[in-house]
Amino acid sequence: MLRTGLGVLMGLVIGVAIIFVVENIGFAIFSNHDGLTVSEPLPLGAKIFDLVGWTLGIFGGGLAGGLIAGHRALIAWLVGLVLLGMAAMSLATTSYPQVFATLTIVLAIAAAGLASVLITHKYNKV
Numbered sequence: 001m002l003r004t005g006l007g008v009l010m011g012l013v014i015g016v017a018i019i020f021v022v023e024n025i026g027f028a029i030f031s032n033h034d035g036l037t038v039s040e041p042l043p044l045g046a047k048i049f050d051l052v053g054w055t056l057g058i059f060g061g062g063l064a065g066g067l068i069a070g071h072r073a074l075i076a077w078l079v080g081l082v083l084l085g086m087a088a089m090s091l092a093t094t095s096y097p098q099v100f101a102t103l104t105i106v107l108a109i110a111a112a113g114l115a116s117v118l119i120t121h122k123y124n125k126v
Contacts, residue, residue, distance in 0.1 A: 004069045011065020011079035015057040019083070022053030041095045051100060054087040055107040062115035073116035080112025 026049020030042075042050070061083060062076030069075040087104050 004072065004075065007065045007067075007069025007072065007075045008078060010068050011061040011075060012082060013061075014064045015061020015079055015083045016086075017057075018060045019053040019057035019086075022056055023050055025049060026053070047096055047100060050087075050090070050096075051103060051107065054083065054104060055111050058083045058108050059111035059115050062112050063118060066115060066119040071119055073119045076115035076119055077112050080108055080115070084108040084112075 023046075026046040030045035030049070058080045062079040065079045066072050066074075066076040084104070087108065088101075091101050091104060
């Protein structure tokens, strides 16, 4: 039980860290360097970095969480679901094209699924 909780917690921390780093790289590249305000729409390049960050965060956080929890693929799905919820909040509070919502869901499912397959595959090989 403790290992499962630790896996979820660490998966979320790792996933959020990945998202934070990738999003900040996007902001550094695509911002006007005077700082973005909340009222300004994000440049398309920064939005694409957000999508990539969410996908990589869900994959990396889910994979790490599942491995920490003792090769439990379900943890990858749980971490992915929580991080997808966070991405959905970001989508709802800023102006993203509708296609981003669809891509976010599809890529989140793919990332969590791939993480869970890798966790299960690694476990079955050992």
